[in-house]
Amino acid sequence: MTFHFFDPPCAMKPVAIFRHTPSEGPGYFAIFLEEHGIPWRLIAVDAGEAVPESPEDYAGLCFMGGPMSVNDPLPWIDATCQLIRQADAANIPLIGHCLGGQLISKALGGQITRNPVKEIGWGTVYAESDPLAQHWLGAFAGRVGTVFHWHGETFSLPEGASRLVSSPHCANQMFARGPHLAMQCHVEMTPEMITTWSTQWADEVATVADQSSVQSPEAMQEQTPQHLGAMRQLASQLYSVWIQGLAR
Structure with missing residues (x-):
């Protein structure tokens, strides 16, 4: 395991960040935690690190x-879902990005199915405007925005969850359930991650290039300066609410 400690304002447990493939690291989420003096610990599932048996050593799980797919017969998926259920029972905050959001949905009783189309690249989303959305989204509630996507499946809302964000191609882009936040989109992106993904997975993009929900690698990179700032503000808003539930 890799440890990262940054002189938190008071002694606290770290946030566990679960990585499932080397190029999909914590990105801006880790930067945000560091800026707020919150320790975090990387658990590299892709490198064979075991899923902890209990969430009690952590202030939150990311x-x-x-x-x-979370429906694949991979040995760590059931263990991860069990850990998520334990954290939910203990009121330990959960946050998930894309696959991570699907893991949270599945563990809490939701279903993961194929999305009507793939969403890849920068795309429009619509934020709800109800009181819960206002709590999580702040000034972004009720607004139209642009975020980064890369998915072919989608989650349903588990019991007790409320949708915060949708898109023209995917009804459930984000939901909240108590202190937990699950996202289908990728608000954690950095410019370096966008360059790496659009280069590394260009072949996948080419197979669905005729879909209006898919951008070319060139378009993704060209539009990053235009959209990243606003998405980072949205990410900061979401992360700011989420960390309020961390065990101090």
Whole structure:
């Protein structure tokens, strides 16, 4: 395991960040934690690190993306879902990005199915405007925005969850359930990650290039300066609310 400690304002447990493939690291999420003096620990599932048996050593759990499906027969998926259920029972906050959001949905009783189309690249999303959305999204509630996507599946809303964000191609882009936040989109992106993904997975893009929900690698990179700032503000808003539930 890799440890990262940054003189938190008071002694606290670290946030566990679960990585499922090397190129889908914590990105801006880790930067945000560091800026707020919150320690974090990387658990590299892709490198064979075991899923902890209990969440009690952590202030919160964060699950990143990955190219696999949560419906695949991978040995760590059941263990991860069990850990998520334990954290939910203990009121330990969960946050998931793309695959991570799907893991949270599945563990809490949701279903993961094929999305009507793949969403890849920068795309429009619509934020809800109800009181819960206002709590999580702040000034972004009720607005139209642009975020980064890379997925072919989608989650349903588990019991007790409320949708915060949708898109023209994917009804459930984000939901909240108590202190937990699950996202289908990738608000954690950095410019370096966008360059790496659009280069590394160009062949996948080429197979669905005729879909209006898919951007070319060149378009993704060219539009990053235009959209990244606003998405980072949205990510900061979401992360700011999420960390309020961390065990101090």
